[in-house]
Amino acid sequence: MAEITYLEAIREALFEEMDRDENVFCLGEDIGVYGGAFKVTEGLQAKFGEKRVIDTPISEIAIIGAAAGAAHMGMKPVCELQFIDFISCGYDMLTNYVATARYRAMLPCPMVVRGPSGGYVRGGPFHSQNPEAAFLHTPGLKMVYPSTASDAKGLLKAAIRDEDCVLFFEHKYLYRRIKEEMPAGDHVVPIGKARVAREGTDVSIITYAATVWKSLEAAAELEKEGISVEVIDLRSLAPMDDEAIVATVKKTNRVLIVHEDTRTGGVAGEITARINELAFEWLDAPILRVTAVDVPLPYSPPLEDYVLPQTADIVKAVRRLAAY
Secondary structure, three states, X not given: OOEEEHHHHHHHHHHHHHHHOOOEEEEEOOOOOOOOOOOOOOOHHHHHOOOOEEEOOOOHHHHHHHHHHHHHOOOEEEEEOOXXXXXXXXXXXXXXXXXXXXXXXOOOOOOEEEXXXXXXXXXXXXXXXXXXXXXXXOOOOEEEOOOOHHHHHHHHHHHHHOOOOEEEEEEOOOOOOOEEEOOOOOOOOOOOOOEEEEOOOOEEEEEOOOHHHHHHHHHHHHHOOOOOEEEEEOOEEEOOOHHHHHHHHHHHOOEEEEEEEEOOOOHHHHXXXXXXXXXXXXXXXXXXXXXXXXXXXXXXXXXXXXXXOOHHHHHHHHHHHHOX
16 A cells, blocks of 8 residues: 555545545635645545535634534534634634533534644744644643644544544644555544654653654654653643553653643643643653744744754753753
């Protein structure tokens, strides 16, 4: 079986789920004839028609609101936001309506909100954001952020089949850079389960999305120095896999958390709190973070490289932990 890219894996999941379930449909800006800003939905409208692949006005709150109504009526909408940065325009609908629908009125909301996220692509502050921390605080929303092609496919299939709203973040830097052969059959990855991306014994890196690859690069470099690094790919941020987090802490006793989002109020703080509550007695060093700097992401390549986590930053932090 041939390898396919991260982007193609997402497209493949959409084709398979729309084939499997006639209630699955897609809506978003330019997703039909044009095939989406990044061509994720290319070919979908030609196969499934305009009633199941719907071009919408440029209004994120309208896209999400229309999807919520359809979901209440038994449909399985998949919303594409052209850039995930503009999910902020639908924040009210997601947090005040969609996330609370089951609690308020016993209304299931089986819908997916997906879109390109992240930096490392010189996209500037309006096209490079990682909004996960803004939604981590909202009960009722699930949230995934895959780093591999097979996980992108498997998690999207799981998200479409879920009975609640799932925010599905796709890292645009990985779209055409990551390739993988897909597992045979109906490949579904359960939401809420992390994976061990690399086994190690000295220091654990807990990460997700594009920084998984930065962390693996750092681990390979540190292996030459005799430092064995375990890399945990969270995959799912809500719910988060506490068992996997605790297991790696008990194994290595030293933890570095790496994410591309900004530092203050980021996911790393929540992971740190959970480790303190569940596994503090196994720590032999303080928990460290490598994150983006607390500024809007610059367009300038050298400035973007400075702001975002780089392999050298991770190597430096792991050396500090190993020597503690």
